[in-house]
Amino acid sequence: MIEATGLTKRYGAKTAVYNLSFQVRPGTVTGFLGPNGSGKSTTMRMILGLDNPTSGRVTIAGHPYRKLPNAPRQVGALLDAKAVHGGRHARNHLLSLAQLSGIPASRVDEVLGVVGLRDVAKKRSNGFSLGMGQRLGIAAALLGDPQVLLFDEPVNGLDPEGILWVRNLMKSLAAEGRTVFVSSHLMSEMALTAEHLIVIGRGQLLADMSVREFIAANSAGFARVRTPETEPEQREKLTSALTEAGGQVLPEQDGALRVTGLPLPRISDLAHDADVRLWELSPHQASLEEAYMRLTQGAVDYRSTADQLGGFQQPQAAGMPPGMAPGMAPPVPVPGQDQPGWYPPPAPQQGGRPNPYAAQQGQPPQAQPPQAQAPEHTAMLRTLPAPQEQQAPEHTAMLRKLPEPQQPQPGQQAQQPQAQPLPPAAEPTKSDDEDATR
Structure with a gap:
């Protein structure tokens, strides 16, 4: 024990x-x-x-x-x-x-x-x-x-x-x-x-x-009484008889009556004296859960509340696409959307950098060189042939070093670009001379 x-x-x-x-x-x-x-x-x-x-x-x-x-x-x-x-x-x-x-x-x-x-x-x-x-x-x-x-x-x-x-x-x-x-x-x-x-x-x-x-000790039993649904006057007659005898009568949602304060034999005798036919007369007692909730309702520390945002969602208007509310403009269709091979453009990056893949409204998206594509599409783009106008990678650094031509001002002659001196040729070595004589 x-x-x-x-x-x-x-x-x-x-x-x-x-x-x-x-x-x-x-x-x-x-x-x-x-x-x-x-x-x-x-x-x-x-x-x-x-x-x-x-x-x-x-x-x-x-x-x-x-x-x-x-x-x-x-x-x-x-x-x-x-x-x-x-x-x-x-x-x-x-x-x-x-x-x-x-x-x-x-x-x-x-x-x-x-x-x-x-x-x-x-x-x-x-x-x-x-x-x-x-x-x-x-x-x-x-x-x-x-x-x-x-x-x-x-x-x-x-x-x-x-x-x-x-x-x-x-x-x-x-x-x-x-x-x-x-x-x-x-x-x-x-x-x-x-x-x-x-x-x-x-x-x-x-x-x-x-x-x-x-x-x-923590619930009240009651009797469930039902009269013929086709004879509502019998229900009213029984309600009056039970109330006069000291019972409490409450209507149920399904048409039955919940009677407290009177035992079942007394309810049966009152219905017989009032000449009322009964379709149901059954005792009901609360469950353990109901009795427990009634006893401990004052000792609960954690209680939930209603969702404060539950009524803020606007009702869906008839004929509107999902996610659209009244007064909102319909989305602009994207060319090629819902077709095989189409995928949405990536979201714009932070820091104010423009998204090169975001197409202007009403204009088709322009093709971008492979090195500017998003990382997830790089493997796909590498399999495509390089455009004709793109320079080879080994000449890109040399072209970037050349100065851009300056536009002549009015009244001035255009200056010719000065030729850069060539680097001195390397002196031939002994091994080079031997190769030349051979």
Whole structure:
């Protein structure tokens, strides 16, 4: 059994858990519920001795976790399924835990079969999916065959078959007389798995009762009544009779009536006395989710708001192309667009440099020399033949060195360019003379 008495935990100025007292009894699945930031994870860490309480105490079988002899053989826990060395095989991970606790290696193969990971026992855990990681964490919790088990979100990442397997596993463990403490945000799954609930909000205890009592205490049941749709006068007659008897009647959207304050036999007698035929008379009770939301609505710290930009998008006008709003000019068609081999020009570069590929409006794009093309098209352009008017690369540097001719001013004669002196010829060497005589 797990027992907490006056449990309090503070982190500086923040109080995560305050004066929390509860008991988790064996033989039943106890659900641990609460909004995000309510202190559930902190409480479970203090139960396992990972955090020291500021005040109060929590014990397992009458002893703090750190004073339990061979604690892994008595307590199994799954708090973080990712707390596994990614380079280890699944079997080696469990084998190392077993060797630290004096558990025989045969138990490793047993729990691998229980959680369904025997076929991937030699696979490294960093290649596991989220659901496979959850199964490996459950296997580690079951390794020592403990009497007390703690699970934090055990069905996270599991498929429907895996969720059903975990549900049946929790029930079977509790049926064996073990203490099973499960934290989860899935209300529908808790309604099917847990028999007892401990609900906290902002670090304080809100409820400690069975699931049935919790729903009854935080919701109001009602009776659903339906009369023939073709006879609306009978519905009005029944509404008057129920109201006079002290019931509260609310119309449903589908035409039925929601009646509160009167038991079903009384509603049936009133309808019989008023000579009203009933097509439906059924009891309805709120779900665990509805009861939970009603209880914890004042303890939620994180609430979403409506999208402030949701109404700024202008409606699409009929006949307008996608992305066009009324008053916008239609885009100018680009020559060659939507034809094979066409691609959009690159965006203009930063720094004010013009884009040589941006065609003027109404003019076809001009061909550019290969060296000026964008890098992604260079390989394509190199395969094209060079234009006739382009100079060879080896003469480009020489032509750039020649001075440009100056235009003569009015009344002046054009100056002839002065010839540049040729460099002196090299004197012939002896080897050159020998070659000449030969």
